[in-house]
Amino acid sequence: MLHILETSEVDETHSYTKRRKYISLEKLIHNRTWKESEEKISCIVEDIWNNPTLTSEVAKKPH
8 A cells, every 4th residue: 555745845936846755654664753843842732722712612602
């Protein structure tokens, strides 16, 4: 089974490039490290927890 890894980048001319790489799932191994720093991860988690749309009051409102 193949998995598609997509990457995108913007070069110095502001051109957007999207690339696809097909890789066998058997070759995907997680080395138990994060690409982002712990500080970046904690900021993201803090933003999620402080999101006002996730409060119980909002959840109880009919949509």
